[in-house]
Amino acid sequence: xxxxSSLVSESVLIEKLVQRxxxxxxxxxxxxxxxxxxxxxxxVREEEHAxxxxxxxxxxxxxxxxxxxxxxxxLFTWMLNVARxxxxxxxxxxxxxxxxxxxxxxDEENVHVVDRQHNTQQPNPEHIGIQDVVSQLxxxxxxxxDLVYFGGYTHEEAADxxxxxxxxxxxxxxxxxxxxxxxxxx
Amino acid sequence: MNVEEYIASGILDSxxxxxxxxxxxxxxxxxxxxxxxxxxELDELMLSVENYALLHSIEPPTGLRDRxxxxxxxxxxxxxxxxxxxxxxxxxxxxxxxxxxxxxxxxMVAAAAALLVLFFSYFLITQLQSNQKAxxxxxxxxxxxxxxxxxTRTSQQQTEQTLAxxxxxxxxxxxxxxNDKSPKGDILVxxxxxxxxxxxxxxxxxxxPADKQYQLWSLVNGKPIDAGVFDGNLDGTALQKxxxxxxxxxxxxxxxEKRGGSPTPSMETLLAxxxxx
Numbered sequence: 261x262x263x264x265s266s267l268v269s270e271s272v273l274i275e276k277l278v279q280r281x282x283x284x285x286x287x288x289x290x291x292x293x294x295x296x297x298x299x300x301x302x303x304v305r306e307e308e309h310a311x312x313x314x315x316x317x318x319x320x321x322x323x324x325x326x327x328x329x330x331x332x333x334x335l336f337t338w339m340l341n342v343a344r345x346x347x348x349x350x351x352x353x354x355x356x357x358x359x360x361x362x363x364x365x366x367d368e369e370n371v372h373v374v375d376r377q378h379n380t381q382q383p384n385p386e387h388i389g390i391q392d393v394v395s396q397l398x399x400x401x402x403x404x405x406d407l408v409y410f411g412g413y414t415h416e417e418a419a420d421x422x423x424x425x426x427x428x429x430x431x432x433x434x435x436x437x438x439x440x441x442x443x444x445x446x
Numbered sequence: 447m448n449v450e451e452y453i454a455s456g457i458l459d460s461x462x463x464x465x466x467x468x469x470x471x472x473x474x475x476x477x478x479x480x481x482x483x484x485x486x487e488l489d490e491l492m493l494s495v496e497n498y499a500l501l502h503s504i505e506p507p508t509g510l511r512d513r514x515x516x517x518x519x520x521x522x523x524x525x526x527x528x529x530x531x532x533x534x535x536x537x538x539x540x541x542x543x544x545x546x547x548x549x550x551x552x553x554m555v556a557a558a559a560a561l562l563v564l565f566f567s568y569f570l571i572t573q574l575q576s577n578q579k580a581x582x583x584x585x586x587x588x589x590x591x592x593x594x595x596x597x598t599r600t601s602q603q604q605t606e607q608t609l610a611x612x613x614x615x616x617x618x619x620x621x622x623x624x625n626d627k628s629p630k631g632d633i634l635v636x637x638x639x640x641x642x643x644x645x646x647x648x649x650x651x652x653x654x655p656a657d658k659q660y661q662l663w664s665l666v667n668g669k670p671i672d673a674g675v676f677d678g679n680l681d682g683t684a685l686q687k688x689x690x691x692x693x694x695x696x697x698x699x700x701x702x703e704k705r706g707g708s709p710t711p712s713m714e715t716l717l718a719x720x721x722x723x
Contacts, residue, residue, distance in 0.1 A: 280521040289511045297510075298502035311510055318514045333492075340496060344464060393501055409463040409495065418465075433463060434456035440494040 270335055277325055289318065292336060296343040302410045303347040304354070313350055317343045348412035396443055401436035408433065449483050458484065462491035608636070608647065608685045616640040620698055622718035624651075631717045635662065635698050642691035644673050651678030651717070654702060661703040662688060663711050664695035673698065675707040697721040 276284035296317060301310040320342055328338050394402060407413045407421060419429045452458075460466050461474045478485045611617050617638040624631020632649040646662060654660065654677075662673040673695075674688025701708075702715040 280519065282515070282520040285515060285518065285520070286511070289514065293511070294503035294505050295500050297506040298504040299499050301504055302502045307507075311506060314506060314510065315514050315517065319517050322518050337492060337496065340499060341464075344499075348464075393498065405463060405498070408460075408465045409499070413465070415460065415465055430456045430460065433465070434454075434459040437459040437462060437491050437494055440498055441490055444494055444497045 271330070274325075274328070274330060274335060280322075285322070288321075292339055293318075295336075296339065299340065299343055299410070300347040303344070303351055303412070309350070310347075313347055314343075317346050320346065344409075344412075351412060393440075393443055397436070397439060401432060401439060404429065404432050405436050405440075447477075449481050452477065453484065453487050458488050458491055461488065462495045604685045607645075607687070611636050611638070611643065611645055611685070614638050614641060614643075617643075618722070620720050620722060622698060622700060622720040624718045625716065627715070627717050631700070633700060633718060635720070636685075637692060637695060637698070637722070639693060639695075642693050644688045644690060644692045646676050646686050646688065648676070648678050648686070651700075654678055657705050658702055659705045659707065660717075661701050661707045661711065663699045663701065664692045665697040665699060666694045667696070670699065670711045671695075672707060672709065675703070675705075695722050 273284060273287065277288065293314065297310060297314050300313045300317070301307065304310050304313065317339075321339055324342075328335065332338075404418060404422065407418050408415075413421065415426055415429050415433075418424075419426045422429070424432075457466065457470060457474060461471065466474065474484075474488065478488050612619070617636055620635040620637065622631070622633040622635060630650050631652070633651065634647040634649065636645045636647070637643070644662065644664075648660075651660065659675040660678050661675045663670040664673045665671070671692070672690060673692050674690040676686040676688060697719055699711070699719040700717045701711040701713070702717065703712060
């Protein structure tokens, strides 16, 4: 994600974060919380739970800043990883409880999420809306990416879920990402 | 390894959407750090997935930021601190890393040098000692050889003297055998009536106290005539020339007398006697 702020460069931000500067936290939160909250909400599908998780995630990030190695990748990549792993762990913990029968989200529910996007600030500099991408991305590919990325499914689980051979799942994921790559490049 | 094939296999795409096992994750990280092409492809895929995730961004409810902030601990942002605080850290790290190292090295080198000197000193001392021993034994050997040489020379001289006496025409050799007082007493008397020279060669006689000497007598017509004194405890078979001129002798006798000799023999000490004819 290329959010190039003319005010704060990433290395300065990290330096300030390591010094546990409160202003740096505010900046970090303002910059990244919509993305993290959106991903977490997309995974756990429950607002209050998602908010609690976002709190946990920011505390985790704050406590483990020393574990972040700038040479291994961008700060956002690392934060998104922490957020996704935390949320998927929570989702798995939920799934293991027999009381809640969580199925994979249908397109109908997706529309609900998409509708909410209209009132939110678009973070992407190119202003590509989710609708634009979704409308261009082949449905079978998007479904698979959502299942794996937001559902935390393994290849095997996704193959079971969609009644597809394992090899097809792998090639479809690749095709989907190549398509995404082209969409964001254009 | 074929990089294109690896990229086409789809594992990088699976990595980007978080659908790889821990082992595959490590494998991809490792290969991406080796092959720039893999690194580049992976970065692009990750960026695409991140952008896709960003499309789902939703503004969290107000108040969440403060709720989170209350859970965190902040340092007072002091501009001086931000500049000054890292400096001692930066300075300490290399100092802490290098100083004990050089300190240690110095000591190690010093210790090694000291040990070396110690060993070398020990080596030198042992060398010196062995040299001294060798010198001492050489000196001893030298001394004993010189002694032997002296003895050889002395005995040679004596032999020569004896030979000289024996070569003289008319020299007679008389053997005086010890009586019961000196059963092992055994003396050769060389006497040349022509030159009147007398010499004795003690083969074996008891040693005498310091105030006593043996005295040789020549008997002429029953009268004892002083033929000179000699020592019985000389090493080897030394020829002792006696400083008395003996022209006539019927017999020779040996007595023990006071040092320097007596005018008349004390007959009770007569040890050996031998007629000349």
